Amino acid sequence: MMNESNEEKQDVSRSTTLSVTNIGGIDETEVTFQNGVTILAGRNATNRTSLLQGLMAALGSERVSLKADADEGHAALEFGDEIYRRTLERRNGTVVTDGDPYLKDPELADLFAFLLETNEARQAVARGDDLQELIMRPVDTDEIQAEIERLEGRKREIDDQLEELEQLETRLPDLEAKRKRVSDEIESLEDELETAQAELEEANVDVDERREEQSELEERLEDLRETRSELDRVRERIETERESIDALEDEREEVQERLESLSTGDDDDIGRIEAEIETLQEEKAELSGEISQLQSTIQFNNQLLEEGESVLPETDGGTDTESDGSITDQLVAEEETVTCWTCGSSVAREQIETTVDQLQKVRKERLEERSEISSELEERRETLSKINENRTEYRQTQRRLDSIDDEIERRHDRIDDLTADREELTTEIDDLEAEIDDLESPDQSDVLDQQKEVNQLEFELERKERERDEITDEIASIEERLEERSTLEARREDVTDELTDLRTRIDQIEETAVESFNEHMENLLEILEYENLDRIWIDRTTQEVREGRRKVTKSSFDLKIVRSTDSGAAYEDTITHLSESEREIIGLVFALAGYLVHDVYETLPFMLLDSLEAIDAERIATLLEYFESHVPYLVVALLHEDAQAVDEDTQITEI
Structure with missing residues (x-):
């Protein structure tokens, strides 16, 4: 899913330089990152998140915004001996991207490496969403199933050949006696x-x-x-x-x-099923587009809530937004409203938060609808495939009969x-x-x-x-012919091993994700010293459910939390009762588990962190030290007061 040559690109011992123009709230800037932790220190509305978006753009993400008063933006990342460039251009009211970024497919990075406030992994934990669906989303289960079916067919062919050899071998004693x-x-x-x-x-x-x-x-x-x-x-x-x-x-x-015994079905049935498949595909595509639009809208509104000031357009006098005291003072004073940088009107923060909640509910409903349509689509495809297979076998059998x-x-x-x-x-x-x-x-x-x-x-x-x-x-x-048996048995063993690996690959990924999360969560709870949190872990459960006409095994990840009272009595709690700091820690650990399980570090040596204000400074420092041991380049946006607990040599204060 990443560039094939990414492994050759990485040289984590070198520094890297990022140039950004007209992205987020940035006019133009250039910064250099060193290996290890890089802190973007400053107060709110100082373009720290915009710089992270610029880095995301150069790395390949689509989840970046063009400056409101610009028609074109640029991001360039000089990494090793290569330069990766990205262009954002406003066309007909939408922003399109072009260039040669570091990643061809940013899905894994968007999920588990670009951990801004709107990151889906962090949000899923905070909302109590299905974590299993998130961790398995990058895995092409349809491709795995198709490969399983291909190998099963190959294994049947080898079994038939071995059975034929077995029958031939039983004839040898009679032939020897006859001779x-x-x-x-x-x-x-x-x-x-x-x-x-x-x-x-x-x-x-x-x-x-x-x-x-x-x-x-x-x-x-x-x-x-x-x-x-x-x-x-x-x-x-x-x-x-x-x-x-x-x-x-x-x-x-x-x-x-x-x-x-073969049923070929009539042309009307095939035409009806093909029409149903086409309709379901269109419905799924429409839902996917709607889900993508909803996610972009949710991300935009969250960004507006988080850093609305940094994306305000310049005033008529042409003064820098960040240095305009009157606008900044007004925004600080009026905490209950946010100024929209697209239309300039003031909107109540509570209204935006309500809208975001509604959009998230709608998005969840659309995801469920898409899942149901996917199940129906798979059922129709299986039916059509079975009819076509029967027709093919019928023709072959008829030809054999005629022969x-x-x-x-x-x-x-x-x-x-x-x-x-x-x-x-x-x-x-x-x-x-x-x-x-x-x-x-x-x-x-x-x-x-x-x-x-x-x-x-x-x-x-x-x-x-x-x-x-x-x-x-x-x-x-x-x-x-019997001399072929050892070769066939070796081939059968190889195919069986491949089948075992494919059939258990999904389970292995899920188990590894759960083990990784639980291990890191246990380590961090111990070093972060949350006094009344005894244990947080994911419990993986499986159950058989019906999808169309078949039963399949589905997994779910249940987040378990055990607290203790002042008297030492332990009790089970839920994510909704945790503090914002605790929820943020869990979300980040879950993202780290995905980063490691999907081997994102092999193709992308970067991880980006933002919006850690809910966590106290000392714990932020401890958390970054822990993450640094797993990520070559860790770029983090922090407030000045939080950055004091981190090594000053790794800080960038001017953007």
Whole structure:
């Protein structure tokens, strides 16, 4: 989500220089940050927050404001050997940004690194919002689920291959036994043939003088042998074709049953679902836009409440707003009103606060509506995907069925041809045997019988040797296939590990976030010494809920607070009963946990803090020291009196 080259960009040992023009309430300024903590010290309305916004702009955030009286603003960050620039321009009543900032996607930074008063993580804790949704928002759960489904399909393929190898391996003992039996039969036939050939040779010595007369008879005997051999081959081929047809018909029955079980849905259903998906997508996009606008409005109003004076436009006399005593005095005196820098009118602070509360309620409702639409959208997509998958499988199954029918027909035609060949060969054998009978003389009958026996044994021996060779080839093929098993098992193990990692990734992120928050919260409670706060922690719970037609496991983060009375009795409390200082500490710790869990520090070495006035100076110093150990560049806006507790060498007082 960040720039791919950010890891190469970081060199946290160097200083960095920021130049800002026309952002927030700043006309123009340039400051240099050192590694570690940098304090922007000053009173209210001295552009400290505006400088933080300038830094946010250069780093990539969209949550920055252009100076009210300017049409264009700039921010440039010189960091290491690179300079990252950002331009803000007012066009048709809106502010658009351009340039090459440090981050391409600032989502993580906006949530867990840019911790101004309006930061969503801080606000969520203060309001008691769903912290689990916030911590998991940057995680693309849809992409994880799609990857899980892809790996599950790959695992099924490997399982099918392994099962096939298992079945092949079970055939080996039978094939080995069959080969041994055939080898024994071959050995026996060789012995019989050797004996028959010896007897024939002995008989041939007695009729040697008549061999010339017997040449025609011997030719017919050789023809008979070859014809019988050919007939046997044809018979074997017929039997093989019939076995193939039986196997194909069994497969055809299975494929037909599978085809009948598939439901493809009609075009009207698909068109209706696609239309519903399009409508839901439009509704979700509209809600997202409305939520974004609400967040911007809430942020603007909060900024107006916090630092309204720093963004006032210049007076007609052109004097600096920050040095105009009359305006400043008036704003300080009239604490119940705030001057809007867009229209110049005074608005009651209470009215703005009420409006912000209403906007936050509306935003929460819109978030819930968007979540419901997302669930409906996912259900429609799953339904459409299932229909499309069934249609694809139906077409593939139909093609396979047609292919089987064609193959069965081809093999029946082949059997017909082979049957005709068999009948011709049988007739030819009958004719040859008749010719041989006519050529035989009484004194030759023994020799001819012996010749027939030799021919028959040679033919049978050849057939058995061919059968043994086929068995040997099949065994070798199976053994070669079985060599793949170790590779397949290794692949299956890798896929299983990937699946386990993906299935537990969300749980791991949630558990790590909870552990990180609880650890840092425990450490800070101990060193910040809040006397009546015994413990603050997040309790992660899970439960099954229904989303559309399926049940899914949902997590929730419950913030637990235990206080103790003066007498030492412990009791559970809620966030609404905590002091503003305590709520701020919890919000900052939660943001730090998100910063660490999502490894934001690997791509962004900055963290920005503002609006810490609710925390006393000593605790602020302790808090910054704690955060400094986790963040390379920590830039903090503080009041003068709070900054006194922090090392003066790290302070910037002139902006």
